[in-house]
Amino acid sequence: MQSSQTVAIHDLTFVPLLSEQQIQTRVGELGAALLARYEGQTPLFISILSGAFVFASDLIRAYDDDCEVGFVKLASYQGTQSSGSIQTVMGLEKQLTGRHVVVVEDIVDTGRTLHFFLDLLRQQNPASICTVAFLRKPEAVEYPVAVDLVGFDIENQFVVGYGLDYEGLGRNLPGLYQLME
Ligand code: IMP
Numbered sequence: 001m002q003s004s005q006t007v008a009i010h011d012l013t014f015v016p017l018l019s020e021q022q023i024q025t026r027v028g029e030l031g032a033a034l035l036a037r038y039e040g041q042t043p044l045f046i047s048i049l050s051g052a053f054v055f056a057s058d059l060i061r062a063y064d065d066d067c068e069v070g071f072v073k074l075a076s077y078q079g080t081q082s083s084g085s086i087q088t089v090m091g092l093e094k095q096l097t098g099r100h101v102v103v104v105e106d107i108v109d110t111g112r113t114l115h116f117f118l119d120l121l122r123q124q125n126p127a128s129i130c131t132v133a134f135l136r137k138p139e140a141v142e143y144p145v146a147v148d149l150v151g152f153d154i155e156n157q158f159v160v161g162y163g164l165d166y167e168g169l170g171r172n173l174p175g176l177y178q179l180m181e
Contacts, residue, residue, distance in 0.1 A: 108150075
């Protein structure tokens with residue numbers, strides 16, 4: 001799948017955008033920012049599957065203090081793009097009332113996923129909500145979502161790696177790659 005620079009996945013070719021080292025450095029900074037924010041508390045990290053699982057696993061290890069971890073899997077109906085609805089496929093089992101919740105998302109593209117999930121979360125009365133996204137595409141955002149911490153703002157390009165896939169492949173790449181123009 002991989003040559004020295006480009007990555008071929010299915011019918012497409014991707015070029016490097018962020019190295020593993022750049023990503024790890026930034027994740028360390030995000031972990032430090034969260035540590036300062038939650039000193040003496042035990043936040044609950046909620047990772048949105050599937051794309052955020054790699055970022056979440058690094059982020060919680062950069063958070064060098066007590067924390068809990070949960071997962072939620074959301075899916076949108078096909079073919080409806082940004083106007084479509086999203087359903088929870090696999091829900092949270094943890095009680096969220098009074099908890100400090102850190103929502104971990106892979107990428108804010110239109111913002112629809114995060115917008116929907118934050119609505120759901122607020123209904124459970126957490127003490128606070130902090131949203132952390134590994135990536136954000138500012139030009140693509142259509143839904144009003146407050147993202148408290150962003151790893152990297154990127155152009156409106158399709159990317160793979162570090163948990164993000166193209167038709168099922170590419171999640172295990174340690175760096176980030178963008179579609180070759
Ligand atoms: P949303 O449009 O912000 O709701 O993003 C929905 C989901 O689409 C994200 O959580 C990602 O899993 C996926 N996604 C958006 N942009 C990309 C991309 O460039 N590469 C791979 N997956 C993406």
